[in-house]
Structures are given as structure tokens and as C-alpha cells.
Amino acid sequence: MFWERNIETLEKDQLQVLQSERLARTLNQAVQAPFYKKIFEEYQVDPKKIKRSSEIKNLPFTTKQDLRDNVPYGLLTIDQKEVIRLHCSSGTTGNPIVVFHTRHDIDSWSNLMARSLFAAGVRDTDVFQNICGYGLFTGGLGFQYGCETLGCLSIPAGAGNTARQIKLMQDYGTTAIHAIPSYLNRLHEFIVAKGMDARKDLKLKKMMIGAEPYTEEQRVRIQEMFGIKAYNSYGLTEMNGPGVAFECECQSGLHIWEDAYIVEIIDPKTLEPVPDGEIGELVMTTLDRHAVPILRFRTRDLTRIIPGKCDCGRTHKRIDRITGRTDDMFIVKGCNVFPMQVEAVLLQIPEVANNYMIKLETINDNSEMIIEVEVLSNWFRGDIARLDGLKKQIEHGIRNEVLVKPIIRMVEAGSLPVSEGKAVRVQDLRNLN
Numbered sequence: 001m002f003w004e005r006n007i008e009t010l011e012k013d014q015l016q017v018l019q020s021e022r023l024a025r026t027l028n029q030a031v032q033a034p035f036y037k038k039i040f041e042e043y044q045v046d047p048k049k050i051k052r053s054s055e056i057k058n059l060p061f062t063t064k065q066d067l068r069d070n071v072p073y074g075l076l077t078i079d080q081k082e083v084i085r086l087h088c089s090s091g092t093t094g095n096p097i098v099v100f101h102t103r104h105d106i107d108s109w110s111n112l113m114a115r116s117l118f119a120a121g122v123r124d125t126d127v128f129q130n131i132c133g134y135g136l137f138t139g140g141l142g143f144q145y146g147c148e149t150l151g152c153l154s155i156p157a158g159a160g161n162t163a164r165q166i167k168l169m170q171d172y173g174t175t176a177i178h179a180i181p182s183y184l185n186r187l188h189e190f191i192v193a194k195g196m197d198a199r200k201d202l203k204l205k206k207m208m209i210g211a212e213p214y215t216e217e218q219r220v221r222i223q224e225m226f227g228i229k230a231y232n233s234y235g236l237t238e239m240n241g242p243g244v245a246f247e248c249e250c251q252s253g254l255h256i257w258e259d260a261y262i263v264e265i266i267d268p269k270t271l272e273p274v275p276d277g278e279i280g281e282l283v284m285t286t287l288d289r290h291a292v293p294i295l296r297f298r299t300r301d302l303t304r305i306i307p308g309k310c311d312c313g314r315t316h317k318r319i320d321r322i323t324g325r326t327d328d329m330f331i332v333k334g335c336n337v338f339p340m341q342v343e344a345v346l347l348q349i350p351e352v353a354n355n356y357m358i359k360l361e362t363i364n365d366n367s368e369m370i371i372e373v374e375v376l377s378n379w380f381r382g383d384i385a386r387l388d389g390l391k392k393q394i395e396h397g398i399r400n401e402v403l404v405k406p407i408i409r410m411v412e413a414g415s416l417p418v419s420e421g422k423a424v425r426v427q428d429l430r431n432l433n
Contacts, residue, residue, distance in 0.1 A: 015315065015316070016054070018259055023056065026286065027295075029293050035070045035074040045059060056264070060295075077292065078102065078290060078291055083102060084106065088237065089238075097237060099292050105289050106145070108240075109142065109243060110145035112240070113149065114150040116233065116243050116257075117150055117152075119255065120248065121229075122176050128143075128155065129168060130157060131165055132158070134158055140156065142242040143208070163190070166191060174202070174204060175206070176206045182418075184222050188226065189354075198225060198226045199226060204227075206228055207226065207231070209232060212423055213323075214321075214340070239286060239297070244256060255317070258316045261284050263284055264296070266281050276305040279304045282302070300326045302324045303319045303323060304320045306318040324339075332360060337404065341398075341401050345401050351390055352374060353414075355414075358371050358372075359429055360430050371406045371408055374413045374416055394408050
């Protein structure tokens, strides 16, 4: 079943025609922004000469720094009186990035979210609990818009307050939820502590996860804990928020909505395109946004185009789950390491809890990777030899995965800080000067 069959099942050549038409319109809009007007002049680009979506490679990239440098209005293409909303990023790695929206932009975003939720099996008969932050963050309102457009009962629960989340689920028979993966672990621990079984005592049928990096092992564990399918979602503030790409019920990759975005995968070093199936950096161009169109935006997210067609019948390209970012990678002892590599190892060890922290420190003039790991409280009974064996198992697994010998510190369950937003997994405390 489809939300918009005529759009979701377009053949490749039809999609390219639609993209080319919308790209021409987008370029005409973009030149109204002071930033893009300057860029087109600097790179001697005539947007009117770009006739096909395949010619987008002739345009320069847009970076996060470009967006930051042009706050507040350098990317706005219309009169401010036409703007009805602004959202901004969390700004954890720099100044917040601001994106404005017109009524058209909000309506388009809402429809993309409804399409995404429908693809994942959400229907107007569902009770959808959105366990996500509202406000300037796009995650809360994005899913809210999708639910309302689709017509299901939505519960804007917001983030945190776990006891209340469970009560809402019980009182109103929540059948679908959206939350970040790290919080779902916390939620399940709370459910178990109350003597409940999430698979029997709740009416949940499906869940949507995203907003932070996570491993496939983590997704599998979440599905096992709740006894339902967890569907991957992908979005970013610069491209509206959630609703950019979403898994269908086949769970074989995230359909990226090509009527709204042009997607490229490039080598982050050479900036050249990579073949389908090969991991690279995701680059995106908006095709249906009026206030702030963005051209060839370097997301810094690492993924790949999944070759072939999806069994669901949707023809829009599929991307794989985000495997990391070009800018959350850290280097220790000459090796490139992503936090998700460490997480993948830890999730295979049942004796450890869900929380961990990677600390990079300088010890005796050497850069060391220290990993603090929580041990399940019902596993450790004071047997130091047993604890040492677990420590060596973790050390061996991580060394094989990242080619760096870590220093493992075992800590009590619940002793590491828990974030209600995106989980902070790395602290770089090294003296690198």
C-alpha cells in the first residue's frame, strides 16, 4: 500500500524528468539568496544553463560552515513576511544552523512525513506516541505533522519522564512510538524494573528510531526487547528534519524521497562520486522548498546507495543506515575509529549494560583510548576474577575491530551520565598541542 502511489512508484526516467523540472525552479529560487547569488558569481555558474538533474555536479558544494556563516538571513530567498517558522540545529559542534519555512514548506514536509510513516506501516487507526524533543529541534514537530496529516491519534509526549511515558502507553493503548535508540534502552530497563513485560503488557506494534548513530546490532536488540519491528528513519535540520528517508515494512534500506531531494554519494576526500553500493558521504539538494533551498549540501553522514529494487514496489533510491560521520571519527595511535565500531562489539556481550563512554587521554605522552563500560548489576557478585575475564573479552573484541588496544574500565550500571538528547559517547581529553 502507498500514501502516494503515483509518486512513490515513478519509473527512473519519470523521476529524472520531475527532478529536472524542480531543480530548475529551485535554482531560480536560490539565486534570490545573497549567499547563492555571490557563490554563482564567484564560481561563474549560470543556473539557467543547468537543464537536467544529472548536471548538478556542475554546482559547488554547500557546507555546514556556509550555513553558519550566513545566519540569520543570508540564505533566505523571500520576504520575511512570507516566513512562518524557523528551526535550528542543536549546535553541539558549532553555532546553530537556522532554516526558515513558508506555509508551502511546512505542508510539503508534513506530506513527506505522512508518506514515511505510512511506508513503515503506520495507519490512521494507530495511537502514535512521540517520545522526542519539541521546540527548535525538528524531530518532535516533524513526526507530529506526519501523524496529523496521516490522521492517527498522536501523543506529543516529548523527551524524558520515563514513568509518565509508560503510563501514557498504558492509559491510551499506544501502538506506535518514535524515540532515539539510546533512550529505548533506558525505557525498557524502567519497564522491567516495574515488573512488566514490554511484549505482553503494552499494545505496541511498531516503532520508529533515528536522530543518532546506532548499529544494526542495537536495532536487533531493541526489537527483541519490545517484540516488535523498529524502522530506521533519517533526517536533518538542513533538509527539513525527519522525513528525508525512511524504511518501508521490508526493512531493506531507507527510501529517500527523490521528488523532494537529489541524492549523491561522494568520496569525502576526492569529492568524486562513488558507485552504487560503495560507502561515501551523503550529499543532498532540496527540490521543493521555497524559503531556504540548499544545493549540494555535504551532510558528513556516511552511507551508500543500495543497488536494486525494493520488494515493496517503491522506486525511489534506498540508502543504507548511517554508519558514521566524517566528523565523529577520531584518530588514536594512527587508526581511524568510529564510536559505532566500539558499540557494535559491546552489544554482542550480554554481561554489559547499554551505556558506555569513550575517553581519549594523553598518558605518558601517548594517546590512549579509555572505554568505560557499565556492568549489569545482576551479573557482578564480587567475583574479581570473573570481572577480569569479562574485561579481557571486551578488550580483545575491540582491539580486533578497531586495531587499537583500549584501556577498559568497568563501572557500575547507572553510573555513567544518560543524555535525554543525542547520546554523547566520546570525550577527547588529550593534550594534542
